Amino acid sequence: MKVLITDPIAREGVDILRQAGLEVEERLGLAPEALLEAVKDADGLVIRSNTKVTAEVVAAADRLKVVGRAGTGLDNVDIEACNKRGIVVMNTPGGNTNSAAEHTVAMMLAMSRHIPQATASMKAGKWEKKRFQGQEVAGKTLGIIGIGRIGSIVAELVQGLRMKVVAFDPHIRPDLAEKLGVELVDLDELCRRADYISVHTPLLPETKGLLNKDLFDRMKDGVMVLNCARGGIVNEADLYAALKSGKVAAAALDVFEKEPTTLENPLLGLDNFICTPHLGASTREAQENVAVAVANQIAAYLTKGEVRNAVNVPSVGGEALVRLGPFIRLGEKLGAFLANMQDGAMEEVEIGYLGDVAEYDTAPVTVAVLKGLMAPYLREEVNYVNAPILARERGIKVTEAKSQTSEDFTNLLQVTVRSGGGTNLVAGTIFGKKEPRLVRINDFRLEAVPEGHMLLIYNEDRPGVIGRIGLTLGEAGVNIARMQVGQDTGHHRNVILLTMDEPVSPDVLARLQEQDGVTSARPVEL
Ligand SMILES: NC(=O)c1ccc[n+]([C@@H]2O[C@H](COP(=O)([O-])OP(=O)(O)OC[C@H]3O[C@@H](n4cnc5c(N)ncnc54)[C@H](O)[C@@H]3O)[C@@H](O)[C@H]2O)c1
Numbered sequence: 001m002k003v004l005i006t007d008p009i010a011r012e013g014v015d016i017l018r019q020a021g022l023e024v025e026e027r028l029g030l031a032p033e034a035l036l037e038a039v040k041d042a043d044g045l046v047i048r049s050n051t052k053v054t055a056e057v058v059a060a061a062d063r064l065k066v067v068g069r070a071g072t073g074l075d076n077v078d079i080e081a082c083n084k085r086g087i088v089v090m091n092t093p094g095g096n097t098n099s100a101a102e103h104t105v106a107m108m109l110a111m112s113r114h115i116p117q118a119t120a121s122m123k124a125g126k127w128e129k130k131r132f133q134g135q136e137v138a139g140k141t142l143g144i145i146g147i148g149r150i151g152s153i154v155a156e157l158v159q160g161l162r163m164k165v166v167a168f169d170p171h172i173r174p175d176l177a178e179k180l181g182v183e184l185v186d187l188d189e190l191c192r193r194a195d196y197i198s199v200h201t202p203l204l205p206e207t208k209g210l211l212n213k214d215l216f217d218r219m220k221d222g223v224m225v226l227n228c229a230r231g232g233i234v235n236e237a238d239l240y241a242a243l244k245s246g247k248v249a250a251a252a253l254d255v256f257e258k259e260p261t262t263l264e265n266p267l268l269g270l271d272n273f274i275c276t277p278h279l280g281a282s283t284r285e286a287q288e289n290v291a292v293a294v295a296n297q298i299a300a301y302l303t304k305g306e307v308r309n310a311v312n313v314p315s316v317g318g319e320a321l322v323r324l325g326p327f328i329r330l331g332e333k334l335g336a337f338l339a340n341m342q343d344g345a346m347e348e349v350e351i352g353y354l355g356d357v358a359e360y361d362t363a364p365v366t367v368a369v370l371k372g373l374m375a376p377y378l379r380e381e382v383n384y385v386n387a388p389i390l391a392r393e394r395g396i397k398v399t400e401a402k403s404q405t406s407e408d409f410t411n412l413l414q415v416t417v418r419s420g421g422g423t424n425l426v427a428g429t430i431f432g433k434k435e436p437r438l439v440r441i442n443d444f445r446l447e448a449v450p451e452g453h454m455l456l457i458y459n460e461d462r463p464g465v466i467g468r469i470g471l472t473l474g475e476a477g478v479n480i481a482r483m484q485v486g487q488d489t490g491h492h493r494n495v496i497l498l499t500m501d502e503p504v505s506p507d508v509l510a511r512l513q514e515q516d517g518v519t520s521a522r523p524v525e526l
């Protein structure tokens with residue numbers, strides 16, 4: 001499988017991809033048309049913020065399974081287009097957090113002490129000691145908009161510089177802010193109190209142009225403004241006017257509405273404006289972190305189907321993955337099993353989580369059940385990303401029910417599918433820490449390992465029927481590796497689940513179905 005890298009990443013990441021047996025093609029700085037061509041036969045795509053993964057790129061990428069962002073921001077990726085094609089989109093949150101936070105503090109100090117301007121002046125042969133008098137940050141208040149990973153570290157760092165911190169973030173728990181020594185306030189109060197304002201949100205519809213004329217007007221006179229998050233959160237035309245009028249005394253931007261930004265941007269002509277070309281994550285440490293993380297994630301997905309840090313698939317990691325992983329695998333098997341039992345278009349899927357498993361965040365298990373259910377019809381078109389979308393598009397109603405108690409097992413995953421052809425139910429459990437077992441097929445109780453080439457046979461519960469099934473398979477040279485019989489004594493019926501070394505041919509299947517006492521025989525491939 002081939003991984004295309006279109007933005008520069010650290011060598012360590014490239015090495016990991018190669019060591020995982022993946023073919024790596026590095027084509028940096030491609031023009032849009034060249035990207036459309038290059039992405040055609042790529043299974044994985046590694047990017048930073050330069051490459052634009054548009055709907056057109058997604059449409060051209062016939063084999064693409066995963067986009068990996070060596071970094072955080074994904075506003076250069078059309079995630080909706082990826083969802084539709086079942087392409088997993090992952091990033092590496094945290095890998096460049098320290099660097100971005102340190103860059104913000106560096107910009108704040110450089111702006112306060114005119115370091116870039118003084119450097120330029122000295123390099124022009126001048127010694128302008130008076131011109132560059134600055135201001136201390138100690139004792140001043142920093143207003144942080146968006147106190148997530150980076151905002152939190154900025155808050156910690158500036159408290160070391162003896163600043164006070166107020167923050168606005170509608171999604172943060174007050175106790176977490178309190179632990180950071182930060183006072184949570186509304187946006188108006190932040191504007192009224194802050195001497196410096198630094199934004200650390202993603203670029204979202206509600207944050208686009210958040211720092212605009214209206215907000216600048218509400219700020220203190222002589223405030224200093226920073227954006228090391230995403231271009232577009234600050235309205236650059238309004239910032240220019242505020243810097244010109246002196247309402248905003250100085251500003252520092254690492255990110256721009258249009259990148260790369262050029263001398264056409266009037267901000268670059270202002271003395272009270274300093275900037276860097278999107279350098280927040282550009283440190284040796286951050287680049288090694290994100291390259292290694294993205295390479296490991298892509299290799300794990302392409303070679304083992306493991307999903308980490310995906311933004312369009314319910315992600316499970318660490319401890320949760322250890323607990324939930326066996327249920328994800330069981331859910332997919334149960335879904336696939338039911339898909340093989342089903343006649344007619346599915347109308348409704350009900351997933352029951354009983355016992356221990358009900359305590360977990362089961363969203364990834366539900367996705368796995370849907371993937372299993374649809375895989376036999378849609379084959380490789382279906383994956384963890386698009387399974388819920390495909391179910392919705394087909395009008396399948398999906399419901400979940402949870403109960404902390406389960407009668408016979410400590411945990412039970414029960415899936416019921418209703419379709420034009422009737423209703424079927426299967427249930428499974430995890431023995432020990434990770435052994436999946438199929439324990440119920442409709443009214444029949446059994447204990448089977450859900451894997452391999454299986455045959456699901458319904459038969460009459462009378463002497464000789466099982467013998468005839470064994471004989472038919474034996475005569476065809478089919479070896480039975482495992483056999484489970486579930487009895488419905490009330491109705492004199494059995495269900496037999498056979499696991500064979502190889503799939504049965506259509507001929508053998510037809511012969512089985514003709515046997516006296518065999519009601520039905522269906523192959524189940526898991
Ligand atoms: N300059 C760089 O090179 C660089 C490097 C890394 C990250 N970034 C960018 O920095 C930003 C923050 O990254 P992070 O890792 O801290 O993200 P994060 O998701 O950890 O934090 C973002 C915070 O913003 C908050 N938020 C969302 N909408 C908000 C709103 N309307 N008002 C106020 N707060 C809001 C969220 O609740 C969250 O706490 C992102 O835009 C990311 O792309 C830039």
Ligand SMILES: O=C(O)[C@H](O)COP(=O)(O)O
Nearest residue numbers: 048049050071072073281
């Ligand atoms: O979102 C990010 O991770 C940063 O903006 C870094 O972007 P870069 O990898 O293009 O430097």
